[in-house]
Amino acid sequence: MATETQHYYVPNPSPYPFILSSGLLLLTSGFVFKMNNFAPGVWMMFLGFLCVLYVLFGWFGKVIGESESGQYREWEDKSFRIAMIVFISSEVAFFAAFFGALFFVRNIGIPELAHFDPSLTPYKGFTAIWPSAGPGGMVLGKLYEVAKFEPMKPLGLPAINTMILLTSGLTVTWAHWGLVKDNRRQLILGLFMTVVLGISFLLCQAYEYHHAYTEMGLTLGTGAYGATFFMLTGFHGFHVLLGTIMLTVILLRSINGHFKPNHHFAFEGVAWYWHFVDVVWLLLFVLVYWL
């Protein structure tokens, strides 16, 4: 074993974690002020966002620099890999909360609501069907009336989006093969196609949301269905956006000649993340659009 007196890279003191935390404090407290209509909220959010942006560039820039100057060897690389797997697991748990909510309202909450004794419930005549926007009634002191809406269908745009994401999973793997074979052209072309597919997915999703809001009467406020649909697909879309930004960074780094066939954790980490986003979409397609 070569590990006996191996040196592990412990970075020098860094200001970024503290600045990032301060930025997040500004961003979150500003958001609270804004939601509760206190004027300085927006400015605090803006300032906080600048801090976060500064740290994103600074910290990742530093890490990329350390990687390219050869500070990370096999031992550090293994740390990053385990960390990325654990991080993605925590993301899985986050989505599980929303899938769990969908399961609960569909299979437990709404059937129970529909089967109360009519003499005991304010929601008379409510039947348990899915998709449902609920029976309607008072919500936070205002009357919530159930509007007519059209549920999402799996065929059409969602099916196309499924194809787009599945294809992007293939192109990113093809790019990886290129990287391992030291075929830079294949690497860059594969990544470029993946980024383009990611952006197309986001555009389709944006069009679908627009269509839902303007023509289908389906909004975030459309009861349990609208809430679960938009929060699940919305958080997924946000993750696709993050993934696309990460892939773009990897693409730019590849163009600048970064990564070696045997040393490219950043590429693999982003690829894993992209596959994770892909799998979440498949679950969404089946559980939200289809069934």
Next chain:
Amino acid sequence: MSTATTTATHDHSHHDHHAPSGVMRWLTTTNHKDIGTMYLTFALVMFLVGGTMILGVRAELFKPGLQLMKPEFFNQLIGVHALVMIFAALMPAATGFANWMLPLQLGAPDMALPRLNNWGFWLLPPAAILLTAPFTLALFGIGDGAVATGWTLYAPLSVQGGIGVDFAIFSVHLLGISSVLGSINIIVTIFNMRAPGMTLFKMPLFAWGWLITAFLLIATIPVLAGAVTMLLTDRHFGTHFFDAAGGGDPILFQHLFWFFGHPEVYILLLPVWGFIPHILSAFSRKPVYGYKAQVYSFWAIGILSVVVWAHHFFTVGMPVPALLYFMYSTMSISLPLAVLFFCWIATMWKGSMSFETPMLFATGWIILFGIGGLTGLVLADVAADAQYHHSYFVVAHFHYTLFAGGIMGIMAGVYFWLPKMTGYMYSEKLGKLHFWMTAIAFNMTFIPQFFLGLAGMPRRIPDYALQFAEFNMISSIAAFILGLSQLILVYNIVSCVRGKGEKAKDNPWEGAQGLEWTLPSPPPYHSFTEQPVVK
């Protein structure tokens, strides 16, 4: 090999040369001991803050009627007390020990991801600010004070609540990010940074306890984040997750919350279960009994803890099969826990025991935590729970598990490792005084609460019926004694840090085992830059 060593020493000196001093050292540090110290200091400060809040509550409950505060402010105090104690005192204390001790115990040069480690800590003060700022803001006419829903944030109350709920939501988000980062770091450190020869089954139990804690955090904290996100959108963006009029269900929130909330109990306890056996072993001068049995019990409890959550709301109206399932699964946790109790006692069996402060806390802890566990069995019984639910019995029960089982365990750890961390011995006399004051005052505070609960006093109320007056008075007086006794702890820690008292030897405890005791007290700033080889 020699080249690797040279670069190591070179880098080392380079590092020290540029290390900033003063405040900047703490803001920018990547050193696991510095970060551990910050976690522990933060935990101590927040422990005192959360304690002060609850003394306000106990003062109000000293006699029936409303004396000191409005019910709204009372509600804010109990909710923020719980959030502060759980998220800002107990969890950071356990993480602080992990930061300090895991690299030393595993023979690692540092934690695996040092910058991320620092970020994990520095998220905590902003989270604490978010949680407590609404108290201050209310004085300036902004909002109506802090979150007043209790720490469980149940909908629909939390959907209707004021600005304090929004602050609490984001505070929970930041605390959650911090916990996930800490867990990532600990998992990676345990899997990748162990010294050669340190196999998983040679690790100290503390590492095992933390490994399973970290897995639980990764699995459950994001679910809490999801739940409070739904709460936020219900409050401000028109969703209907928790509103029946929209087809949602307030009970959904309880499921999501307790899917996190029950494992959270074990998240708070597993690190303590990790180091208590080593304290028992050190002061019994015997090896840990049943090491593997304890590891497997940790696993069993970790797995069971994520499938029992609904026992926190048996009275909510679940179908009978669900009640039965959650009752039996909850009770089955007592099996691996009984294995642990057996091992702790067997570790001391026929040992040559001595009762220095850490051992006093550890042995007292076994008894008091045992009471917490047994009263939990009572609450896990569906039929009995119908009577005790939401009564002071529950309050007493979870203070036996979380104050005795959590905080008194942490205190055992503090006295055990304080000489190692500071290089000086605390005053044994004051340490023992602290233990006896804490143990007696704690029981005086919470035993009456069992009786109050059995007699039917509900929790979370500022006023109560006259027949509860005597027990409440005893409980309140004892709570103030308990609070004041903690100043002895503060004095002990401060005097060690300032170097009063005797110098500590490398291993101040005769029977203590483990790599951390092979290093000087205090250990050098960079320990194990070259990894030891474990045989």
